[in-house]
Amino acid sequence: MxxxxxxxxxxxxxxxxxxxxxxxxxxxxxxxxxxxxxxxxxxxxxxxxxxxLTAWQRVQLSRHPNRPYTLDYIKAICGETFLELHGDRNVADDKAMVGGLGKIGEQSFMIIGQQKGYNTKTRQYRNFGMANPEGYRKALRLMKSAEKFDVPVVTFIDTPGAYPGLEAEERGQGEAIARNIIEMTRLKVPVIVVVIGEGASGGALGIGVGDKVMMLENSWYSVISPENCSSILWRSWDHKEQAAEALKLTATDAKKLKVIDSIIKEPLGGAHSNREEMFTTLKKVIIESHEELKNLSPKELVEKRMEKYSSMGVFKG
Missing domain, CATH: 4.10.860 (DNA Excision Repair, Uvrb; Chain A)
Known part of the structure; x- marks a missing residue:
């Protein structure tokens, strides 16, 4: 441990x-x-x-090496029913973004999420959970397939950000994320989003638009990581704790700001301290969320989703 x-x-x-x-x-x-x-x-x-816990301590917990990742949740919740689907039908199969069909309870879902590695070799293989444009295009392809067959979508967010390399920019990283955001706002099936670890920048938003957006208790969701924010404002990483507080990136902050709908409680000590309890809790939350959304018509889903995001950041003077 x-x-x-x-x-x-x-x-x-x-x-x-x-x-x-x-x-x-x-x-x-x-x-x-x-x-x-x-x-x-x-x-x-x-x-x-x-x-x-301070904001920085929650960031540390979200990065704990023993914390469950996307595939851990999928295997625990879906078991043998999960069928992974590959490729964006354009460039390549991005290993940092995984997705496929699986059953949670009696309901089929299209499940998509960023995947990190467990050791040096798998972290390199998964590109540290940082997806390239083809990863976001793969995610969009799977979501559009889900829409075609009337299958609800579940996304798991856990990324330090979209891959910032030159080749990613050359292949249209910004356009791919922007395309996903606009397409997710008008998907005609229920979309459930869960931040399970790190939720940084556009990398998170690329699969983060949903009818129900939730965060695990010790996850974080922000436009930038505390270290990068500190390096921009103070030209040093030494102020990362101060930056974490200022960014209001914890689940509690996000709930107050109405960026998310609810917080999913973790076992005492974090998700890694009792994995089975965390898997059971998340499975229950996803099923309950789908029950709330399944009777809404496609038109109602899109209207409510649009209204939800349009009202963010609006205040009366």
């Missing part, structure tokens, strides 16, 4: 607990009471730390 810097007190108590339990197993000494006391202290310390 990997611990973040602010989780040091939890790590220390966990090690004490493990040692105490090991002594009890290896000797005749009764350490039951000691273990219970440490366990109680560990539980209260966890509650105290995770109850008062």
């Amino acid at each position: 990997e611990y973040l810097e602010f989780e040091a007190p939890i790590k220390e108590l966990q090690e004490q607990y493990n040692k105490a339990c090991a002594i009890g197993v290896d000797s005749d000494v009764d350490v039951t009471q000691t273990c219970k006391q440490i366990e109680k202290k560990l539980a209260s310390t966890k509650k105290e730390i995770y109850k008062n």
Whole structure:
């Protein structure tokens, strides 16, 4: 188990607990009471730390190496029913963007999301979750196919941003994202969006327009990452914590600003601390969201979606 810097007190108590339990197993000494006391202290310390997380600490949790990624959720929620579909029918098959058909409960969905890697080799293979234009065009192709066959769409956002390389710009990165945004506003099927980790810039928006937009408790959603914001404003990454606070990028901030519709609670310690609980929670939320949307006509879906995004940022003086 990997611990973040602010989780040091939890790590220390966990090690004490493990040692105490090991002594009890290896000797005749009764350490039951000691273990219970440490366990109680560990539980209260966890509650105290995770109850008062700063914006930067939530960013760190969203990047935790053990945090579930898009394919983890798909495999857990859909099981063997998921069929991955490949290619944009134009340039290539972008490994940073995955998508395909799968069943959640008794309902078929077109599921699309950014995928990061688990180690150095797979991170390079997945381009660190940063999609090229062909990734966004693949996503759009799948969404249009879903519309054709009246299949609802679910997207999982987890990206540090769209790939910023020269070749991506040459192939029309900005146009591909802009095209996705306009096409998603008028899709005639329900669209459910979940930010499961990082939701940065246009890379997130390229698959982020939906009837229901939700964030996991320890995910973030912003126009720029805290590090890049800090480097622009202060010419250094040293102010990333300050930038994270100023950007209002947490799920709570996004909910207050009406950028998202709801927050999905994570297990204590983050999604990685109890994966099965997180998978079960997300599956339930997706099914409930679809129940709310499935009886709306295509016209109603598009009108409500357009109205929702048109009203963002509007205020009365």
